[in-house]
Amino acid sequence: MAKLYFRYGTMNSGKSIEVLRVAHNYEEQGKKVLLLTPVVDDRFGVGKVVSRIGMQKNAIVVDDTLDMIELARTEQPNCILVDEAQFLSKEQVAHLIVIVDDLNIPVIAYGLRADFMGQLFEGSTALIAVADTIEEIKTVCWYCDKKAIxxxxxxxxxxxxxxxxxxxxxxxxxxxxxxxxxxxxxxxxxxx
Structure with a gap:
């Protein structure tokens, strides 16, 4: 049975490198992965997942016109990975639920939990509410040795x-x- 995973962490916690590592592991086994990223994340160019250590991979851009359910139904991947999932809308997260529950395709979404003022993002709020599994990706504080949150x-x-x-x-x-x-x-x- 497929699950919806939300893996969150602060900036610099290694979320994007984790996305790329998981994609590589699936692909190395000859399995199909769909890599998605919201259109708003244009830091390294639209449609790219890029880690700070320089690894990158092209991704499908999630915008208001993308029908993720139809894409998943047509492509039949073994897994869907979403980078920068905090930028998803509540409706887009609902589509991920359909992909998991009705199409039996696991979805692993990576993103920030909260913004720079400590407020939850829309996508993170929705994912925290409905994900089967919520996991924290940890890193240390920029100024001390405590866990950054x-x-x-x-x-x-x-x-x-x-x-x-x-x-x-x-x-x-x-x-x-x-x-x-x-x-x-x-x-x-x-x-x-």
Whole structure:
């Protein structure tokens, strides 16, 4: 029986390299994988899954016009992998449920749990609510050795705590931090 997995972590936790590793493992065994990524993630070009260590693979772009259910029905993959799943809509997550439950195709979705203000993304909220299995991909805080659970947005190396929820970026824009370091940096910014 297929399952819907949500594997989440902060920035720099290795989510994209994990997507690419899992895809490689399936393909090495001669199995078919569909690799999906939301259209909003254009950091390295639309339709690409790219890890910070330089590995990359082309992916199918998820936008409002893509019928993921029909794609899965037609392609009959052994597994579907979704990178940057936090950017999915609630409706798109509902389509993943149909793929898992009705087509019996496992789906593994990778993404951030929350934004730089600690608010859940729409796709993450939906996945947390319905995933069969929820797993954390861990990394350490940028400032100390505790487990990072938050994403801190930075501009010119300084933390910022306001702005639009979605701002595509990498190490130049975000660092993974623990809750204590996040609170400390927030307090310092309010006192400045």
């Amino acid at each position: 938050m994403n801190m947005r930075c501009k010119d190396g300084e933390p910022i705590f306001h702005g639009e929820q979605i701002q595509i970026g990498g190490n130049e824009s975000y660092v993974p931090v623990c809750r204590k370091c996040y609170a400390s940096k927030l307090k310092s910014s309010l006192n400045a």
